[in-house]
């Protein structure tokens with residue numbers, strides 16, 4: 055469905071992506087894990103059209119996304135839920151869900167989409183007329199996911215849905231995403247800093263660090279976590295432990 059082929063992205067002089075390739079098949083759940091600054095958000099931004107790579111190719115079902123603005127990528131069925139849960143705080147939950155649909159003429163279909171989405175998010179249904187700013191963090195995460203679904207996407211990219219949420223709430227968010235995969239026929243590309251949770255439900259995992267992919271495999275092959283640790287931290291010996299710290303030269307001199 056999606057092919058990212060050797061993309062490079064710079065922010066000024068900073069090389070954020072140094073040749074990233076990944077692919078997502080129809081119906082898969084693929085997770086990209088990696089530490090802060092690895093380039094995970096930049097990768098999703100490049101696919102969604104908000105960030106322009108200076109080299110490489112991105113194709114969706116064989117069609118190049120190169121140079122397309124975000125609205126055009128969205129029209130092809132790709133939806134990005136950015137990190138940080140951006141809701142319109144003074145608008146109601148219902149208004150937040152409908153915000154992307156005001157241009158649509160097919161009002162009956164919009165109403166049906168709205169209803170279909172609320173079936174998956176009972177907490178949102180209970181709070182439809184409340185300002186979105188008053189929702190809890192977990193509810194806001196559900197709201198931004200629900201809003202992304204209003205455009206009937208086929209590929210949904212979610213950037214760090216667990217960020218700052220309690221583990222129990224993260225479980226609820228992921229339960230919904232996994233159910234939606236079948237119910238709404240979705241393909242999912244998800245960024246997370248931690249591999250622990252995604253190992254349970256991802257089909258495949260990419261480990262990213264320093265703007266590069268360091269590991270790609272089926273989640274089933276990565277369950278012991280060793281290879282992920284090695285790729286994530288860049289340890290050479292594969293023990294999963296950081297290399298011993300060598301004393302800083304200045305300290306040595308002080309001891310002499």
Ligand SMILES: Nc1ncnc2c1ncn2[C@@H]1O[C@H](COP(=O)(O)OP(=O)(O)OP(=O)(O)O)[C@@H](O)[C@H]1O
Pocket residue numbers: 065068070088089090091092093094095096097137247
């Ligand atoms: N708009 C920007 N302008 C300049 N540098 C940026 C910008 N966005 C990201 N960067 C830099 O690009 C690199 C990759 O950032 P990115 O946000 O893609 O990483 P990430 O893996 O999503 O990290 P995190 O887990 O912290 O969200 C980092 O060094 C970051 O500081």
Ligand SMILES: [Mg+2]
Pocket residue numbers: 094095096137213214
């Ligand atoms: Mg990020």
